[in-house]
Amino acid sequence: MAVTSKKSRLPVYIVIGLFVVFSVAFVVILALTTESEMTADPIDSNELTADTYMTEVSALLEGADAANGAILVEKYGCIACHRGETVAKIAPPFVGAAERAATRRPPLTAAAYIYESIVNPTAYIVPEFNAVMPLDYANQLSERDLGDVLAYLLTPDAD
Numbered sequence: 001m002a003v004t005s006k007k008s009r010l011p012v013y014i015v016i017g018l019f020v021v022f023s024v025a026f027v028v029i030l031a032l033t034t035e036s037e038m039t040a041d042p043i044d045s046n047e048l049t050a051d052t053y054m055t056e057v058s059a060l061l062e063g064a065d066a067a068n069g070a071i072l073v074e075k076y077g078c079i080a081c082h083r084g085e086t087v088a089k090i091a092p093p094f095v096g097a098a099e100r101a102a103t104r105r106p107p108l109t110a111a112a113y114i115y116e117s118i119v120n121p122t123a124y125i126v127p128e129f130n131a132v133m134p135l136d137y138a139n140q141l142s143e144r145d146l147g148d149v150l151a152y153l154l155t156p157d158a159d
């Protein structure tokens with residue numbers, strides 16, 4: 001009798017098992033979709049103007065502390081890819097970043113371009129480099145930190 005009742009429960013376990021599998025899959029898909037919605041913010045190159053991002057950028061730069069930005073690029077690990085001769089093949093070095101930023105994606109200003117590079121790294125991929133920059137800095141950095149990093153990278157002594 002006991003054996004029979006165990007057997008009859010088997011389909012129940014299968015149904016529960018399938019339910020769990022589908023629930024997990026649902027949550028994973030939901031998480032992935034939400035993340036891509038948060039990072040994907042593509043602006044068509046033809047729609048860029050000298051004002052693009054400047055409202056956000058001006059607000060971020062107000063009272064920003066470039067010296068603290070120098071500390072933050074170490075704290076957030078940016079320099080692992082962006083500092084020094086040996087890594088020059090992983091990512092463009094921060095040395096001279098502001099000067100190059102002004103020419104990368106006209107009509108974007110240097111500040112707007114650097115801002116975009118951090119919050120939406122795949123909006124523009126620097127030629128000859130791979131899109132390996134982490135995508136979640138927009139969520140990781142507070143507005144204050146983002147402003148400080150931006151201010152630092154706009155100074156001629158960024159490295």
Ligand code: HEC
Binds near residue numbers: 090122129132137
């Ligand atoms: C895993 C390596 C890696 C890390 C970590 C990283 N980046 Fe990058 N970054 C890249 C690569 C590669 C590029 C060039 C390719 C591209 O445009 O995505 C790039 C491009 C940039 C650019 C545009 C540079 C130019 O010359 O056009 C800026 C600005 C930038 N990153 C800032 C940052 C900041 C700030 C951090 C930290 C908060 C950071 N990156 C962390 C790899 C990295």
